[in-house]
Amino acid sequence: MSAPAFSLPLDQIAYDERGLVPAIVQDYLDGTVLMMAWMNRESLQKTLETGRTWFWSRSRQELWPKGETSGHVQWLKSIRYDCDSDALLLSVQQVGRIACHTGERSCFHRHGALGEQIEPPPADTLSQLYDVICQRRDRPQPDSYTCSLFAAGDNKILKKLGEETVEVVMACKEDDPEAIAAEAADLFYHLLVALAHHKVPLHQVYEQLQLRRR
Numbered sequence: 001m002s003a004p005a006f007s008l009p010l011d012q013i014a015y016d017e018r019g020l021v022p023a024i025v026q027d028y029l030d031g032t033v034l035m036m037a038w039m040n041r042e043s044l045q046k047t048l049e050t051g052r053t054w055f056w057s058r059s060r061q062e063l064w065p066k067g068e069t070s071g072h073v074q075w076l077k078s079i080r081y082d083c084d085s086d087a088l089l090l091s092v093q094q095v096g097r098i099a100c101h102t103g104e105r106s107c108f109h110r111h112g113a114l115g116e117q118i119e120p121p122p123a124d125t126l127s128q129l130y131d132v133i134c135q136r137r138d139r140p141q142p143d144s145y146t147c148s149l150f151a152a153g154d155n156k157i158l159k160k161l162g163e164e165t166v167e168v169v170m171a172c173k174e175d176d177p178e179a180i181a182a183e184a185a186d187l188f189y190h191l192l193v194a195l196a197h198h199k200v201p202l203h204q205v206y207e208q209l210q211l212r213r214r
């Protein structure tokens, strides 16, 4: 893969006294915060030149290309710096979709949440809902409507999907924005249940949409 051209004023970045700047890495499709690591001028330059992420290891005191041993390379989609130039935000395509050395998609996975929070890492609303729906599929619990759908099986799930589609159509025919939004939310939810039931990652749908972007 040839590296796309990226430019960044390397000398305008406010590196700290160690010559480092924190880099937050985000999935380019659903916004999941994958990891945070450190960059210096050289690793930033290599990232810009090669189009894949390079960081500075504070423990080994050396440059490291992400995915060197695991194969989970991060291809750079965009890079920006904040208002005072002392933090970087990288948007990447994560190969293999595992960013954390623990085997999780994100270093900020839910087991790392403070307190009792079980929310998945920040991502867009549909991705968060899809994540919860998959948890219900994999760990059934009483009083969950979602679990009752999975328990009832494909016919029930598809029947609901059809019904919700018709309800969106009817709300559109009535030209009622509030009803359209509410019915669309029901439709999104039931579509995500169908995707989860058929083990289709939402990310795969996002990839299809991305391929079609003009």
Ligand SMILES: N=c1c2ncn([C@@H]3O[C@H](COP(=O)(O)OP(=O)(O)OP(=O)(O)O)[C@@H](O)[C@H]3O)c2ncn1[C@@H]1O[C@H](COP(=O)(O)O)[C@@H](O)[C@H]1O
Pocket: 129, 132, 133, 136, 143, 144, 145, 146, 147, 160, 185, 186, 189
């Ligand atoms: N986003 C939704 C969501 N949207 C719609 N629905 C349910 O979808 C159903 C819509 O179908 P209908 O309007 O036909 O209502 P219904 O008559 O109760 O449905 P049926 O008995 O005919 O199946 C309602 O029961 C809604 O509560 C949802 N149920 C759950 N969620 C989310 O899913 C996650 C898991 O929730 P639990 O299912 O409670 O575990 C949570 O994040 C919830 O917020």
